[in-house]
Amino acid sequence: MGKITLYGVDASPPVRACKLTLAALGLPYDYVVVNLMGKENLSEAYLKKNPQHTVPMLEDDGACIWDSHAIICYLVSKYAKDDSLYPKDLLKRAVVDQRLHFESGVMFANALRSITAPIFMHGSKMVPKERIQAIIEVYDFLETFLKDHDYIAGDHLTIADFSVVSAVTSLPVFLEIDAAKYVKLTAWIKRLEKLPYYSENSVGVQQFFGLIKSLGVTVEA
């Protein structure tokens, strides 16, 4: 097995999805912190490996892969002892893939990055009402997906749980998850918190919360 290096920051939800997956697979790796505020992701060296200059990025024996979803699918396919985290059954896989793309579009792009990009890039201090609606939409859909199942893509833990939980546990800094309204969602998060390696997410969640709070961001009433 060649050397695995993960590039990122703990506050980043997609980085934490990779960390959860690496921990679930019991894989050793080097972790290189990429200082985004210091524009380290825009260095010539980083751009050569990842022209989209995002985190996380994974190097496996010299090959560079980015986008957290591509990374975690790759890691399970290459290193897992069985396919439970990313089923080979085509219909089960289609559900996991849909959840992963839901995370990319509806969660990360539309609910999270749409808020954090103006904050980090333009010093925005106020979260517009429309962005809160986008978060509610996420909580509503996840509650529905969990209606008849214990995990986000069915009856067993998959990488979809890692991807979705890293983002959904970051959103409460803008809008709390009402435990009385989102019963299944709350129970599912508690279920994942019991994973022995869950600190791979929780540590970074606290960092993300701390970062947003320290910037004095408020939500439009």
Add this chain to the structure above:
Amino acid sequence: MGKITLYGFDASPPLRAVKLTLAALELPYDFVVVNLMEREHLSEAYLKKNPQHTVPMLEDDGACIWDSHAIICYLVSKYAKDDSLYPKDLLKRAVVDQRLHFESGVMFANALRSITAPLIIHGLKVVPKERIQAITEVYDFLENFLKDHDYIAGDHLTIADFSVVTTVSSLPAFVEIDAAKYVKLTAWIKRLEKLPYYSENSVGVQQFFGFIKKCNLTLEA
């Protein structure tokens, strides 16, 4: 082979990605138009099959799958004679997966739906500068991805080309693709236009353009 039914409407870019894939695979299917304006996607019957109430949705022998990316990965995995459209090689697949997630997040959610949703739901009349910037960001990244390759995920046609071209050929409804600035992007679109089944995209693009023109939008200066 059981019966395949595709639900959607031609103006929708992700719907067209599925149509391109079905055509590339030469698979027969029934097409059921879902009228979003009539809220057909919110009917009890539709919600039972797809609680996220989006298009496209595919029924294959009774099993329901949604999200265009999950659908096209499924179709190739199940029906293709070889893996060229969705390589089994893990590193090649990781590139296709990254491009597909790029389409979900950076393209569809952040550049397209961020305009069309407010337009359709709230009657948006002026497209904010940030949304124009989001489209420019897409064109810039795609130009970069195509720097050294003829196709979006490497040297051969894959489902990533289908997914990306449907959205990028729709974005000129808001911001034209400057052929002098985006040389590679323009050449790649022309390359795909030569596919014998490209009308599966171009017909719907014209419908999308027609719809947007009728909305009489202006761009924030």
